[in-house]
Amino acid sequence: MSRLDWQIGTVAAITTDTPRVKTLTLSLPNWTAHRAGQHYDLRLSAPDGYQTERSYSIASPPEQTGEIALTVELIADGEVSGYLHEGVAVGDQLELRGPIGGYFVWPAGAPDAPLLLVAGGSGVVPLMAMLRHRQRAGLPSPAVLLFSIRTPEEVIYQQELEAMAQADPAFTLLLAYTRQAPAGWAGYHRRIDAAMLAEAVARLPGAPQCYVCGPTGLVESVATLLQAQGLPDEAIRTERFGPTGP
Amino acid sequence: MPFINKGFHAKRPTDGPHKLPPGQYETQDFPVLTAGPTPRINLANWEFRLEGLVENPVKWSWNEFNALPQQDFNPDIHCVTKWSKFDTKWRGVSLDTLLEHVQLQPEAEFVLAFSYGGYTTNLPLADLRNGQAFIGLQYEGKPLTPEHGGPARLVVPHLYFWKSAKWVQGLRLLGVNKPGFWEEAGYSMYGDPWKEQRYGSDDDDETDTSSLRL
Ligand SMILES: Cc1cc2nc3c(=O)[nH]c(=O)nc-3n(C[C@H](O)[C@H](O)[C@H](O)COP(=O)(O)OP(=O)(O)OC[C@H]3O[C@@H](n4cnc5c(N)ncnc54)[C@H](O)[C@@H]3O)c2cc1C
Numbered sequence: 001m002s003r004l005d006w007q008i009g010t011v012a013a014i015t016t017d018t019p020r021v022k023t024l025t026l027s028l029p030n031w032t033a034h035r036a037g038q039h040y041d042l043r044l045s046a047p048d049g050y051q052t053e054r055s056y057s058i059a060s061p062p063e064q065t066g067e068i069a070l071t072v073e074l075i076a077d078g079e080v081s082g083y084l085h086e087g088v089a090v091g092d093q094l095e096l097r098g099p100i101g102g103y104f105v106w107p108a109g110a111p112d113a114p115l116l117l118v119a120g121g122s123g124v125v126p127l128m129a130m131l132r133h134r135q136r137a138g139l140p141s142p143a144v145l146l147f148s149i150r151t152p153e154e155v156i157y158q159q160e161l162e163a164m165a166q167a168d169p170a171f172t173l174l175l176a177y178t179r180q181a182p183a184g185w186a187g188y189h190r191r192i193d194a195a196m197l198a199e200a201v202a203r204l205p206g207a208p209q210c211y212v213c214g215p216t217g218l219v220e221s222v223a224t225l226l227q228a229q230g231l232p233d234e235a236i237r238t239e240r241f242g243p244t245g246p
Numbered sequence: 247m248p249f250i251n252k253g254f255h256a257k258r259p260t261d262g263p264h265k266l267p268p269g270q271y272e273t274q275d276f277p278v279l280t281a282g283p284t285p286r287i288n289l290a291n292w293e294f295r296l297e298g299l300v301e302n303p304v305k306w307s308w309n310e311f312n313a314l315p316q317q318d319f320n321p322d323i324h325c326v327t328k329w330s331k332f333d334t335k336w337r338g339v340s341l342d343t344l345l346e347h348v349q350l351q352p353e354a355e356f357v358l359a360f361s362y363g364g365y366t367t368n369l370p371l372a373d374l375r376n377g378q379a380f381i382g383l384q385y386e387g388k389p390l391t392p393e394h395g396g397p398a399r400l401v402v403p404h405l406y407f408w409k410s411a412k413w414v415q416g417l418r419l420l421g422v423n424k425p426g427f428w429e430e431a432g433y434s435m436y437g438d439p440w441k442e443q444r445y446g447s448d449d450d451d452e453t454d455t456s457s458l459r460l
Contacts, residue, residue: 002447004447004448008249041444043269044251044254045248045250045251045254046250046251046254046256047250047255048255049248050255051268051269052269052270052271052328053269053270053328054271055327055328077257078257079256079257079258079271082257083251083254087251087252087253092252093249094251095249100432101431102430102431102432103281103431104281216278216393220278220284220393223284224283224284227283233282233283233285233364234282236282236283237281238280238281238282238283239281240277240278240280241327
């Protein structure tokens with residue numbers, strides 16, 4: 001069996017990360033070690049033969065063997081995210097194939113280079129796999145995660161990220177709230193801009209490898225700002241998902 | 247017995263004149279998928295080239311290219327990331343028009359499209375002829391925006407959309423099928439949405455993809 005054959009995974013656990021985000025842990029009969037940043041394709045089949053597919057980034061690190069975690073944001077009126085949120089319980093089965101994706105992966109290129117991760121909303125998922133891999137494998141790259149979210153209740157993986165930042169002086173977590181910040185918040189309360197990116201880069205000891213993931217508008221603007229700060233195109237990898245709306 | 251997800255039904259039944267290839271869903275949006283930053287291209291330096299296995303390589307400037315006969319195209323398009331979009335509205339230059347300007351060498355059977363920013367993708371030459379492909383310059387009546395591949399992108403609607411190279415700079419005619427950017431990373435060498443040829447292992451001839459970095 002090749003890793004791109006469809007297989008049937010079993011939902012081993014479901015956790016609620018935020019009011020609109022759940023993580024499904026699936027145990028796979030044919031688990032293959034992935035690279036942080038890769039995704040699985042998931043296929044749903046209806047009794048009348050209708051099938052549809054979507055991609056979901058792997059949230060778990062390759063060290064978590066035998067299973068993968070997928071973190072799914074509920075999209076308003078979403079066909080697949082709606083089913084995964086409401087129609088799936090522990091013990092149910094789902095058809096999927098992977099791991100897939102050879103470009104938006106870390107480590108890559110210069111494996112020890114400092115790491116600048118920039119996420120919008122559920123775009124944090126593949127970046128979380130990178131951070132978990134970095135932690136579990138004890139990789140030395142200094143890292144910054146600049147994470148843009150609308151409101152305090154929408155911070156995916158908040159406890160784990162804060163604990164990681166506490167425990168590891170080489171990792172910095174920067175949250176940027178775009179709409180509502182927590183009471184007494186002294187950090188960023190605006191969209192990601194040039195000054196914020198310059199500050200994030202300045203926390204790293206050298207020119208970073210950048211991974212940017214989120215809605216199109218955010219990725220487009222962040223990648224352009226990073227270029228403008230003199231980072232070479234090869235050092236900026238992007239992945240865009242989530243609705244393209246304004 | 248085929249696998250069924252209990253309680254799952256299509257949310258938006260698609261009927262009417264359009265058909266969705268297997269695994270796809272319809273979107274009204276126009277999502278953007280690109281591996282890196284969007285290249286910014288100065289029209290004063292822009293050029294489009296036909297090169298490789300041709301007797302007379304040609305090169306057009308932006309003004310020369312825009313002076314070529316243009317047509318309207320309203321294709322359905324299908325992205326390998328599962329979205330499809332029906333009846334998109336483009337204006338551009340047919341590949342048939344461009345190919346009239348060169349004398350092909352007989353071995354020319356494949357094409358490698360190359361782009362500003364370094365992107366490449368491969369296609370059989372036959373898939374670019376007879377009204378099947380064009381260089382899009384306008385989308386919905388406006389110049390094509392940079393994030394969608396402007397100022398000019400290849401559009402080959404019958405293949406997955408990663409074959410429709412954004413920021414296209416030219417086509418190199420080749421005698422062998424040479425993988426491009428995503429194909430090197432394990433994506434299909436052909437990309438037929440109706441056969442769901444997403445990855446190399448979905449290709450008919452089961453080409454050996456074991457060495458690829460998918
Ligand atoms: C490589 C990759 C990795 C991904 N990883 C994740 C992940 O880790 N977590 C996650 O939650 N999602 C991820 N996605 C997005 C996911 O594949 C689905 O698009 C998403 O779950 C919405 O599907 P749906 O069926 O619920 O919505 P749909 O029924 O498809 O759409 C509902 C509405 O939202 C719009 N819409 C939905 N998704 C998109 C989109 N991607 N682009 C443009 N418009 C859209 C549609 O046009 C429609 O109007 C990833 C996508 C890609 C390509």
